[in-house]
Amino acid sequence: MKLYIGNKNYSTWSLRAWLLLEKSGLNFQETLLKLETDAFYQALSGVSPTNKVPLLIDGDVVVWESLAICEYINETYLSGRAWPANPELRARARSLSSEMHSGFLALRSEMPMNIRAKRHVNLSAAAQKDIERITQIWREQLQEFGQQGGWLFGDWSIVDAMFAPVVMRFLTYGIEPGPEASAYMEKVLTCPAIQRWRADALLEQDIVPSDEAGIPSD
Secondary structure (H helix, E strand, O other): EEEEEEOOOOHHHHHHHHHHHHHOOOEEEEOOOOOOHOOOHHOOOOOOOOOOEEEEEOOOEEEEOOOHHHHHHHHHHHHOOOOOOOOOHHHHHHHHHHEEEOHHHHHHHHOOOOOOOOOOOOOHHHHHHHHHHHHHHHHHHHHHHHOOOOOOOEEOOOHHHHHHHHHHHHHHHOOOHHHHHHHHHHHHOHHHHHHHHHHHHHHHOOHHHOOOOOOEEO
């Protein structure tokens, strides 16, 4: 099984798919491609229909979208345990994951993931609204499940993979989300898999200008 990903410093969607594979203890080959380079598109040409990462190849199966990769891995290798077992909670977890997957466009645009940096940006009202909604989600989930493991539904699940890059963003841009949400950020940041990803990101030296938003804050 092979997973193509982009720069660990910048690639949020790569992090989501990689995190599920890493947390699940599955054996996979990681192929890192430098974003916005000719080599990136050459490597994916004829392999991915979108020329984007992440891309999973498992035998004859090709999956080219992060949430679809998570669903495929969950169904094929994890017997469904990457979602909550309870149907009502599973529906909520899928709703929150889809909300993250398709929404929060202002936050994504104005606060690109940039793990090795500390930056300051002047956020729009739309981005502030996105931050408020995300912190509401974390706060409400931690109030309900915080004593059952510290993840958004107690045990780690796909929804935590979907929100992990937001934690990286909040750290980079100095967002302070309040006590419950801050506790969740700490949970994510102390996760060994996340620590491995961040350590690799800090060693990267490539610069993607479009993801260097704002100005240095330190």
